[in-house]
Amino acid sequence: MKLYIYEHCPFCVKARMIFGLKNIPIELKVLANDDEATPIGMVGKKMAPILQKDDGGYMPESMDIVHFVDTHYASPLVTGPVNPLIGKWLEENHAAAYPLVLPRNVNGRFEEFATPAARSYFINKKEAASGGFEELMSRTPGLVKKVSQQLRDLEPLIQQSNACNGELSDDDFHLFARLRSLTIVAGLEWPARVAGYRDNMANQTQVNLLTSVAQ
Template sequence: MKLYIYDHCPFCVKARMIFGLKNLPVELIIMRNDDEETPTMLIGQKMVPILQKNDGSVMPESLDIVRFIDKSDGKPLLIGKTNPEINAWLAHVNSYINKLLFPCFAKASFVEFANPEARDYFRRKKEASAGNFFDLERQKIHLIKNISNDLKQLDKIIVKPNAVNSELSEDDIHLFPLLRSLTLVASIDWPNRVAEYRDNMAVLTQINLLFNSINSNEKPS
């Protein structure tokens, strides 16, 4: 199977997680961020992740991919109950976090930004939805303070370092990608339980964290 992704994309991380958790092989294809032709050819629009199955059929939507792969061998891993507190925490953080993350993504050394045109494409698209990156950078200190405080609240909710609710569930699929993205941002205050969970999930899912991924030609985030 092939999984078409961007490395920075949290939705793509969701799809990647289930392959790592189940130790299943998958060929990762990282597209350029300005490549509209490939995803449009596969599913009729520019969207990731996209799973191409062994029979050649394709499937978009990260959670659909996660659920399909998890159940494909008859031995699902994501059987734990979800926690409304996790959902509420994510909803709150997701209301502002892209203002912090998008400018950091735009400066990082991701394969999808290998050429200037792809990096500029990302910047134009995200500035249209989140605001001018220069203006967002001026909010960085405030945003880092916000997420550091919110991580302290998350620290109280985490039950175990290998599953946020003690047993693997879709809450883990939603939570880890955000924490992974935040490893791109310097100066965040990581509480102990959150950091332990973040690091353990990186090992279990076989997905690298993003510390030290800022482009050497850019100022650190």
């Protein structure tokens, strides 16, 4: 199997996680951010992740990939219930996390931005939708303070370092993907329980954190 991804993409992280959790070999193929033809040729639109299955067919959508792999390869692991409070936290965190992470992604030395054309493609698309990156970066002090408080609010919701609700669930894919994205932001204050969960999930899923390129 092959998994077509962007390295910075949290949706791609979700799909990558299940292969690490189940120790299933997967070939990762990083798409250039300005490559529209390849994903359109596979699934009809520009998107990632895309799984090329053993039968040669293609599957998009991160959680569809997670559930397909979990149910078709060995015994299911993702069997726990979700916690609405995790979903609420993710929803509330998004408004502060997104403008912090977005402008930093393009400077993160990710393979999808290896060419000037790919980098410009990303900047032009995202600035048109979310505002100038320079302005977003200027908001860093207030947003770092807000997200640090939100991480403190998250701490009592983490039941175990290997499963936020005590048993692996869809919440772990959504939550770890968000926390991994936030590791590109320098200066955040990580409570011990949240940091422990973040680090343990990175180890279990074999998905690297972004602390080496934090800005």
